[in-house]
Amino acid sequence: MSHVMGSPDTGGHFGDFGGRYVPEALMPACLEVEAVFREAWSDPEFVTEFRETLRLFGGRPTPVTPLERLSEHLGLRVFAKREDLAHTGSHKINNVVGQALLTRRMGKRRVIAETGAGQHGVATATAAARLGLDCTVFMGELDTQRQALNVFRMELLGARVVPVTSGSRTLKDAVNEAMREWVTCVDDTHYCLGSVMGPHPFPWMVREFQSIIGAEAAEQLRALGVDEPDLVVACVGGGSNAAGIFAGFADSRADLVGVEAAGGSAVGSGVPGVLHGMRSMILQDDHGQVEEAESISAGLDYPGIGPEHAYLASIGRARYTRAADDEVLDALRLLSRLEGIIPALETAHAIAWLVREAASIPRGSTVLLNLSGRGDKDVAQVRTLLEERA
Amino acid sequence: MTRLDRELRDLRDRRRALVPYFMAGLTPNWTQYLDAAVQGGADVLEVGVPFSDPMMDGPVIQAAGVRALERGVTLEGVLDELARTDLGVPVVVMTYFNVMHYRGLERAAGLLASAGVAGVILPDLSLEESAPWRRAAGARDLATILMVAPSTPPDRVARIVATSQGFVYAAARMAVTGRASGDGEAARVVAGIREHGDVPVYVGIGISDPDQARHATRDADGVIVGSALVQRVLDGESPAELETLISRFRRTIDEGAPEA
Incomplete structure (x- = not known):
């Protein structure tokens, strides 16, 4: 049976959309995330741990x-x-638990994330705390002012919040800044993207989670x-x-x-x-x-x-x-x-x-x-x- | 083989290439900086076309892009000015893929070629997604220059070297532009590229002074200098001042070059 929301093609395309448009420096990291996710998602142990974490913690x-x-x-x-x-x-917790478990499976010790209102940032900081991962969250400077309490929440959870001062100083700039940061630290850091967006495999992987x-x-x-x-x-x-x-x-x-x-x-x-x-x-x-x-x-x-x-x-x-x-x-x-x-x-x-x-x-x-x-x-x-x- | 491939192979027999980068439209007299760079000894010019979301650029080029966009700079405007400027060296446009995608690949490639542009660098256009663009560009003798990063594994290096036109852009470090200084892992990246083909290899990302440029060109065929120059333009330095700096880059590179 074919599914309307099945897997994208090997390049991560859904019809004419999707794909992987990232600087070469990030291509190996995207390929690694894809390979590890494919393997994990067909590993009953991983899937069980994902579901159990969401049941007992989420x-x-x-x-x-x-x-x-x-x-x-x-x-x-x-x-x-x-x-x-x-x-x-x-719902943000579903995705971050999945990606935090994946981060551990890849042997990485740190996650970075972008956040707009702060929901994904708080969720990422939460999952990182639970799994003992370092966490840095990029947030547009305007949003850090509009959502000051969420900044404090993330800090309470042990995350570092970096205000993004480039561009429009909102969510899209926080994504740019997280990508720029990821280039410098792909060896030990996973970019925990917060939505069904970004380069393959993120749109597919986040939807699966x-x-x-x-x-x-x-x-x-x-x-x-x-x-x-x-x-x-x-x-x-x-x-x-x-x-x-x-x-x-x-x-x-x-x-x-x-x-x-x-x-x-x-x-x-x-x-x-x-x-x-x-x-x-x-x-x-x-x-x-x-x-x-x-x-x-x-x-x-x-x-x-x-x-x-x-x-x-x-x-x-x-x-x-x-x-x-x-x-x-x-x-x-x-x-x-x-x-x-x-x-x-x-x-x-x-x-x-x-x-x-x-x-x-x-x-x-x-x-x-x-x-x-x-x-x-x-x-x-x-x-x-x-x-x-x- | 594109015109740029031929020109840069000829150049390689003569000297190490110096490729200054300038942000188009950053100042009203921005093309004067291009002239000055050629006077100072540039072999190729890299012209940045601003994009709202420059994922591969650090604070200096971001700031320059914001300022250029505030001045109303567009691809069409930049190309008009380039078409009217006789620089005498190849011009390579650096921007992000959406700038081309928005206009349609055929049309964008046509605009660039008509303005005399020799090649493009689109850092967010991955090898895997590049075929449609390379077809459109290739049909107009426009080279598509691809990047190899320190993280690129050997099998990808081989495919990128086989595909890149004009030169291969060797990223000296895992960073965006203008964030760190020095040629970093350039030697290893360049050596990795050399194993897969006899193409000109230029190093960029982190080359900010003449000594670093000389160091990088012990292995590489050329260097790209961006943020260090753009910062000076942002600081208000004149084309003449930039010419002086670029001629220092030129001299230092040439002094340090092994005998050809």
């Missing part, structure tokens, strides 16, 4: 919660996959009497939570919907380009310079999208749409009040789309929402935004 499986009051409000049957309940408050979300959810929905949801919806920045949940349903009849930030809509407003080691849809100006994404949610503040998403869009298997800042704030409030769950601003994009489109979805449809993260990190910002709006 808080998995996360439940699927029927959102009864939201369902009534929207005239749909909405279920949430509760990644907000995973350790560190989002995140696919535990979709696999669990499919089984949990069946236990709740839902053979197959009609719709699966997730927010998309780089797209790791969406890839993880889509992977469980790509071969089903479910519609797959990814919701980007209106100011960071790589599929909606971008054109094919090459950035951060991959060919994908990228926001660019009229001269091929990469544009900065703008969103209230730092986690979606990325001008590209994972190449497999670009591929799923190109073949029409998933569709990508967007939510604007205002409706996102409304959605965050709605879910908080109706369900007692404060979602992350990123996650609220998926909810906002669902609220906006509910009327055009057949009544009673079954919807699986990936509740990718909790909103604790955003509460102060949301308060300011709501006060400004009032």
